[in-house]
Amino acid sequence: MxxxxxxxxxxxxxxxxxxxxxxxxxxxxxxxxxxxxxxxxxxxxxxxxxxxxxxxxxxxxxxxxxxxxxxxxxxxxxxxxxxxxxxxxxxxxxxxxxxxxxxxxxxxxxxxxxxxxxxxxxxxxxxxxxxxxxxxxxxxxxxxxxxxxxNPADVGDDYEAEEEWSARRGHLQVNTRLWSMEYHPKTRTELIGFTYDVYTPSKQFRIEDTTTFRCYxxxxxxxxxxxxxxxxxxxxxxxxxxxxxxxxxxxxxxxxxxxxxxx
CATH class of the missing domain: 3.40.50.150 (Vaccinia Virus protein VP39)
Structure with missing residues (x-):
């Protein structure tokens, strides 16, 4: 579904x-x-x-x-x-x-x-x-x-990273995924994508967002x-x-x- x-x-x-x-x-x-x-x-x-x-x-x-x-x-x-x-x-x-x-x-x-x-x-x-x-x-x-x-010192333009995990409290569960969408070495910035898959007893939905991180x-x-x-x-x-x-x-x-x- x-x-x-x-x-x-x-x-x-x-x-x-x-x-x-x-x-x-x-x-x-x-x-x-x-x-x-x-x-x-x-x-x-x-x-x-x-x-x-x-x-x-x-x-x-x-x-x-x-x-x-x-x-x-x-x-x-x-x-x-x-x-x-x-x-x-x-x-x-x-x-x-x-x-x-x-x-x-x-x-x-x-x-x-x-x-x-x-x-x-x-x-x-x-x-x-x-x-x-x-x-x-x-x-x-x-x-x-x-x-x-x-970031490792030798990271290049093709840098990729991804994490997934789940958390649960009572009848609420959230499955999370975050991944590197774009990495810009000159500005030392990385565009990160996020999704929350939210499950409750009455509804299920996904929240999508992006954020920019500075790289070090x-x-x-x-x-x-x-x-x-x-x-x-x-x-x-x-x-x-x-x-x-x-x-x-x-x-x-x-x-x-x-x-x-x-x-």
């Missing part, structure tokens, strides 16, 4: 987005806390998430006793995040805002941006702005946990971090999120979590 197709922004469907990207939260949740304990000398009480989306980790950290806040460009995601925080007895601290151009009223002890949200910033100016804004929002000695996929190699990230001297790189990990097993990033490494500390 063919699915009804809806052409829309995935981020406008926070319930489905949260299921797809929020089911596997525990390893990241533990890792954020482990990093705070290992790399910040003072107790971490306040944590910020730029590009927080549905706040899949924010509300878990709030439940654990942290003061949390975040921002995101999508109003529907922010509303979803705040309603969930309020439902669990927390302040609705997510705001609509640009992760490359924001300020905070009171500085935080740590920040995190775990999987590729950073890559939505498609220019070097925006990327630098992001690192500078986060640095300004963090106390001296605080950390920023930044996770993203890198190991060298690109090294150069970017140097442009924002407020940060020092203290450690690197992969997406296994094992605090006792840091990695050495080479030209073939693809999944990296950078631990940056505010000087």
């Amino acid at each position: 063919s699915l009804e197709v809806i052409n829309g922004h995935l981020y406008d469907y926070p319930k489905y987005y949260d299921l797809v990207f929020g089911s596997d939260w525990k390893a990241e949740f533990d890792f954020v806390q482990d990093c705070c304990k290992k790399f910040v000398k003072k107790p971490v009480k306040r944590i910020f998430e730029p590009a927080c989306g549905t706040g899949r980790l924010m509300y878990k950290l709030a439940d654990a006793g942290f003061e949390v806040a975040g921002n995101d460009l999508n109003p529907k995601a922010v509303e979803f995040c705040n309603k969930r925080l309020e439902k669990r007895g927390h302040a609705p601290t997510a705001e609509v805002g640009d992760m490359s151009d924001f300020t905070v009223k009171k500085k935080f002890d740590a920040a995190f941006n775990m999987i590729n949200s950073f890559r939505h910033l498609t220019t070097e100016k925006q990327a630098v702005g992001h690192l500078k804004c986060v640095a300004e929002a963090i106390k001296q000695g605080g950390i920023f946990i930044l996770g993203l996929h890198l 190699t190991r060298k690109h990230m090294q150069q970017l971090i140097k442009k924002v001297p407020e940060w020092e790189l203290v450690e690197t990990y992969d997406f296994h999120y094992d605090i006792d097993d840091p990695i050495v990033v080479d030209d073939d490494t693809e999944d990296v979590v950078y631990i940056l500390r505010k000087k």
Whole structure:
């Protein structure tokens, strides 16, 4: 049976987005806390998430006793995040805002941006702005946990990538596919296609969307971090999120979590 197709922004469907990207939260949740304990000398009480989306980790950290806040460009995601925080007895601290151009009223002890949200910033100016804004929002000695996929150094015009996975919660199931549609080495941008196949007891449909990511190699990230001297790189990990097993990033490494500390 063919699915009804809806052409829309995935981020406008926070319930489905949260299921797809929020089911596997525990390893990241533990890792954020482990990093705070290992790399910040003072107790971490306040944590910020730029590009927080549905706040899949924010509300878990709030439940654990942290003061949390975040921002995101999508109003529907922010509303979803705040309603969930309020439902669990927390302040609705997510705001609509640009992760490359924001300020905070009171500085935080740590920040995190775990999987590729950073890559939505498609220019070097925006990327630098992001690192500078986060640095300004963090106390001296605080950390920023930044996770993203890198491209191998020898990637060419024929670069292709594809992922598929499923997530289920109760009677709701979403099958997700994402793939590289176009890669432009000169601009370091990649057009990504997304589909959500959504199955509920009463209906089935597909949401189709595209988004553009900026591409980074190991060298690109090294150069970017140097442009924002407020940060020092203290450690690197992969997406296994094992605090006792840091990695050495080479030209073939693809999944990296950078631990940056505010000087």
